[in-house]
Amino acid sequence: MLIEGVVLCRVGDDRLAVRAREVTAFEIADGTGLYAGVGFDPRAVTPHDARLLRTAGGGLVVDSVEVHAEQVRWLPVPGVLARAWGGALSGFIEAGGALWPLVSLERLPRVEVAP
Amino acid sequence: MADAHGHLVFACGSSLYAVPADTASEVVNVPTLTRVPGAPGHLLGVFAHRGEVLPVVDLTRLTGQPLDDAFKRAVLVRTPRGAVALTATRVLGVATLEGQFERLGDSGVHQHLRGPARAPAGEVAVIDTQTFVDFLASAG
Numbered sequence: 001m002l003i004e005g006v007v008l009c010r011v012g013d014d015r016l017a018v019r020a021r022e023v024t025a026f027e028i029a030d031g032t033g034l035y036a037g038v039g040f041d042p043r044a045v046t047p048h049d050a051r052l053l054r055t056a057g058g059g060l061v062v063d064s065v066e067v068h069a070e071q072v073r074w075l076p077v078p079g080v081l082a083r084a085w086g087g088a089l090s091g092f093i094e095a096g097g098a099l100w101p102l103v104s105l106e107r108l109p110r111v112e113v114a115p
Numbered sequence: 116m117a118d119a120h121g122h123l124v125f126a127c128g129s130s131l132y133a134v135p136a137d138t139a140s141e142v143v144n145v146p147t148l149t150r151v152p153g154a155p156g157h158l159l160g161v162f163a164h165r166g167e168v169l170p171v172v173d174l175t176r177l178t179g180q181p182l183d184d185a186f187k188r189a190v191l192v193r194t195p196r197g198a199v200a201l202t203a204t205r206v207l208g209v210a211t212l213e214g215q216f217e218r219l220g221d222s223g224v225h226q227h228l229r230g231p232a233r234a235p236a237g238e239v240a241v242i243d244t245q246t247f248v249d250f251l252a253s254a255g
Contacts, residue, residue, distance in 0.1 A: 015149070078198065079197025
């Protein structure tokens with residue numbers, strides 16, 4: 001299946017993707033929001049110069065973002081990973097010759113961010 | 116007691132394992148993996164193979180005997196719950212096993228290993244692939 005409109009994110013040495021339609025704004029992180037490092041551990045420390053993906057339910061902090069407008073192939077989550085990230089892992093996309101775990105922002109724990 | 120069905124025998128580190136041959140779909144070369152942050156340590160990562168995403172599971176980490184070397188091959192196992200690629204240092208082929216097929220432990224991954232069984236190459240732990248993959252899914 002092909003999808004379009006993804007945001008490719010770097011988090012430390014890892015990468016993940018989100019659907020662009022889930023992001024309402026891109027901002028400089030100000031210490032609020034859930035950092036995606038270490039598998040969305042709420043105890044993880046947000047690095048300096050991080051980016052906040054503001055969503056309807058709160059926000060997700062990553063190290064860097066790149067909007068990818070072209071269509072990409074979406075692959076489903078394998079059975080053994082169905083519970084990963086509390087169910088927020090919603091598949092994988094192929095972009096730039098690599099696999100990117102796709103996170104469903106609406107399924108992540110809600111973390112309030114300052115308006 | 117002899118097992119009437121063939122098993123694919125492979126080494127992972129210093130231990131020998133076997134999976135029912137009808138669940139072992141192929142032996143694959145492990146490419147560069149994509150990590151899933153926060154996943155259990157025995158899940159080394161995933162890769163795309165023929166249109167599906169395959170998780171790679173390191174048996175040495177599951178059994179508490181981690182190796183430092185990167186794995187180059189894996190045995191692809193398919194069950195109704197899904198497919199996983201089990202790391203292998205050597206693949207020895209299909210063999211008929213003799214011996215016991217009792218549970219090798221009462222907790223963790225050892226609940227899903229059976230034996231001790233014997234293959235021509237030596238003593239092996241037989242992986243109950245159905246319960247083993249269910250176990251991985253519950254741990255993920």
